[in-house]
Amino acid sequence: xxxxxxxxxxxxxxxxxxxxxxxxxxxxxxxxxxxxxxxxxxxxxxxxxxxxxxxxxxxxxxxxxxxxxxxxxxxxxxxxxxxxxxxxxxxxxxxxxxxxxxxxxxxxxxxxxxxxxxxxxxxxxxxxxxxxxxxxxxxxxxxxxxxxxxxxxxxxxxxxxxxxxxxxxxxxxxxxxxxxxxxxxxxxxxxxxxxxxxxxxxxxxxxxxxxxxxxxxxxxxxxxxxxxxxxxxxxxxxxxxxxxxxxxxxxxxxxxxxxxxxxxxxxxxxxxxxxxxxxxxxxxxxxxxxxxxxxxxxxxxxxxxxxxxxxxxxxxxxx
Amino acid sequence: xxxxxxxxxxxxxxxxxxxxxxxxxxxxxxxxxxxxxxxxxxxxxxxxxxxxxxxxxxxxxxxxxxxxxxxxxxxxxxxxxxxxxxxxxxxxxxxxxxxxxxxxxxxxxxxxxxxxxxxxxxxxxxxxxxxxxxxxxxxxxxxxxxxxxxxxxxxxxxxxxxxxxxxxxxxxxxxxxxxxxxxxxxxxxxxxxxxxxxxxxxxxxxxxxxxxxxxxxxxxxxxxxxxxxxxxxxxxxxxxxxxxxxxxxxxxxxxxxxxxxxxxxxxxxxxxxxxxxxxxxxxxxxxxxxxxxxxxxxxxxxxxxxxxxxxxxxxxxxxxxxxxxxx
Numbered sequence: 091x092x093x094x095x096x097x098x099x100x101x102x103x104x105x106x107x108x109x110x111x112x113x114x115x116x117x118x119x120x121x122x123x124x125x126x127x128x129x130x131x132x133x134x135x136x137x138x139x140x141x142x143x144x145x146x147x148x149x150x151x152x153x154x155x156x157x158x159x160x161x162x163x164x165x166x167x168x169x170x171x172x173x174x175x176x177x178x179x180x181x182x183x184x185x186x187x188x189x190x191x192x193x194x195x196x197x198x199x200x201x202x203x204x205x206x207x208x209x210x211x212x213x214x215x216x217x218x219x220x221x222x223x224x225x226x227x228x229x230x231x232x233x234x235x236x237x238x239x240x241x242x243x244x245x246x247x248x249x250x251x252x253x254x255x256x257x258x259x260x261x262x263x264x265x266x267x268x269x270x271x272x273x274x275x276x277x278x279x280x281x282x283x284x285x286x287x288x289x290x291x292x293x294x295x296x297x298x299x300x301x302x303x304x305x306x307x308x309x310x311x312x313x314x315x316x317x318x319x320x321x322x323x324x325x326x327x328x329x330x331x332x333x334x335x336x337x338x339x340x341x342x343x344x345x346x347x348x349x350x351x352x353x354x355x356x357x358x359x360x361x362x363x364x365x366x367x368x369x370x371x372x373x374x375x376x377x378x379x380x381x382x383x384x385x386x387x388x389x390x391x392x393x394x395x396x397x398x399x400x401x402x403x404x405x406x407x408x409x
Numbered sequence: 410x411x412x413x414x415x416x417x418x419x420x421x422x423x424x425x426x427x428x429x430x431x432x433x434x435x436x437x438x439x440x441x442x443x444x445x446x447x448x449x450x451x452x453x454x455x456x457x458x459x460x461x462x463x464x465x466x467x468x469x470x471x472x473x474x475x476x477x478x479x480x481x482x483x484x485x486x487x488x489x490x491x492x493x494x495x496x497x498x499x500x501x502x503x504x505x506x507x508x509x510x511x512x513x514x515x516x517x518x519x520x521x522x523x524x525x526x527x528x529x530x531x532x533x534x535x536x537x538x539x540x541x542x543x544x545x546x547x548x549x550x551x552x553x554x555x556x557x558x559x560x561x562x563x564x565x566x567x568x569x570x571x572x573x574x575x576x577x578x579x580x581x582x583x584x585x586x587x588x589x590x591x592x593x594x595x596x597x598x599x600x601x602x603x604x605x606x607x608x609x610x611x612x613x614x615x616x617x618x619x620x621x622x623x624x625x626x627x628x629x630x631x632x633x634x635x636x637x638x639x640x641x642x643x644x645x646x647x648x649x650x651x652x653x654x655x656x657x658x659x660x661x662x663x664x665x666x667x668x669x670x671x672x673x674x675x676x677x678x679x680x681x682x683x684x685x686x687x688x689x690x691x692x693x694x695x696x697x698x699x700x701x702x703x704x705x706x707x708x709x710x711x712x713x714x715x716x717x718x719x720x721x722x723x724x725x726x727x728x729x730x731x732x733x734x735x736x
Contacts, residue, residue, distance in 0.1 A: 346678065
């Protein structure tokens with residue numbers, strides 16, 4: 091099943107949440123591939139299903155979430171079909187995550203080193219001394235000096251906590267990492283430092299990374315490839331330069347045009363309207379109610395993600 | 410007092426008192442957070458001034474001080490040439506009509522139990538600016554048209570929870586505009602919105618500013634947004650303005666080492682433009698236990714002995730104002 095050059099392959103993944111008014115189709119038939127040692131940026135607006143996609147791959151969905159079809163293959167194993175016991179073997183050692191808002195993900199009653207050691211000891215049969223040594227090495231790699239190993243989370247700044255989270259995600263040397271909005275809620279300079287650390291460890295450990303961000307500049311600076319997600323679907327995917335300079339999907343282009351750039355005087359423009367309700371998504375192309383180019387076919391027929399002009403895009407109007 | 414300025418701030422200070430330990434209280438020791446510590450600036454009529462800096466630098470406090478929403482510790486604020494300390498009750502109401510604020514979080518700033526019509530209408534009632542019910546309704550509808558809250562008949566009777574984030578922020582703007590203000594303080598008004606919505610709201614700010622000849626203080630942590638919307642910029646660090654100047658000049662040639670670091674850290678949405686190295690080290694200092702001399706010296710790559718001893722003043726350099734001994 092597994093492809094030698096890909097670390098992760100997602101096929102036709104569908105995840106729904108049971109809500110009061112029915113089923114919310116948060117991820118609706120997503121296909122993705124992440125190359126070994128490559129960074130795939132996943133960009134899109136809030137509530138387009140980015141985080142749900144990540145949690146589906148990690149099998150960390152909340153109780154009302156359910157994967158209803160599709161597969162997510164990591165190193166030849168289908169994560170969707172795994173039991174909890176099998177998942178425990180895979181999590182941390184083969185895949186791991188740096189959470190969104192991870193400043194709140196640390197245990198406030200445990201010092202930094204102990205939290206990381208705990209994770210190592212829970213997954214690997216090594217001695218406490220070895221775990222300690224590895225923890226110090228990990229913390230050093232993310233730029234946290236030894237004097238902070240006994241500090242508690244409240245004694246650290248936001249940026250340092252995020253570094254600890256990265257160190258912890260790497261504790262059992264996974265080959266696949268999901269970074270879910272790793273810089274949100276940090277100040278600009280701290281963001282810059284976190285992205286630098288992330289890029290360094292990614293290159294050094296040859297990690298495959300799924301980088302989720304609503305911030306196009308984070309994706310632009312960090313990724314090799316980028317997938318643009320809208321209303322539960324991937325609308326375009328390709329290498330970073332072609333997407334940013336030759337985006338084909340009207341949503342991709344609109345998203346890029348909405349983003350201010352300090353280095354240019356360009357006029358930005360927003361997208362009219364709001365993202366659709368995912369309980370009853372619009373028929374046809376989900377972007378058609380906001381699309382300036384929409385034609386009759388867009389209202390009726392859902393476009394497939396197919397190769398056009400060099401990379402996959404889901405739009406009827408692209409030749 | 411020049412009437413060319415809508416707002417002038419002189420030596421403005423705001424020290425918040427922290428509750429110390431029991432022992433501190435016994436000894437009568439007071440601990441202060443110097444959120445704003447002696448700043449001076451002016452906002453010209455018709456201009457948009459961006460106030461930028463990292464979290465905790467005091468930028469929001471400055472906005473609240475200018476609107477007299479919190480008492481200042483010391484200093485002077487002039488609005489249209491008039492000292493705010495000298496306003497009587499009637500003048501004060503007038504001031505609060507002419508100077509409006511738009512806050513970051515529309516989910517928090519709009520009363521969830523009021524419909525759009527009353528959210529906008531409330532300020533008309535408070536200031537008593539309509540003579541009849543019909544006139545009031547006309548004003549509400551006109552302000553909704555201005556901010557593009559359409560279709561009006563659908564939205565006017567909705568509650569905030571029935572609106573999207575962008576629509577809520579438009580209600581907040583309509584509510585300010587209905588009073589015909591001269592000056593608007595916008596405190597991170599787009600930071601909670603998605604890029605596609607953020608762009609719409611920024612363009613709305615630009616269009617209302619041009620249409621009504623408004624002056625604005627635009628508080629933001631996002632430097633690309635500041636560049637897009639403002640004419641001049643003030644960069645704050647730990648309660649002080651460290652650099653002040655025209656936006657184009659400051660963005661292309663920042664002088665203060667902190668401003669340099671900040672601007673070089675701004676990422677480009679163009680993958681071919683890579684950001685440079687940041688030379689500053691460490692984290693922002695503790696605002697309670699401020700360093701002596703220049704507040705930035707513990708992180709500054711250029712710091713010398715004088716920086717540790719003497720606090721630099723904001724001085725003119727190449728048309729900009731900068732507070733640094735080394736420039």
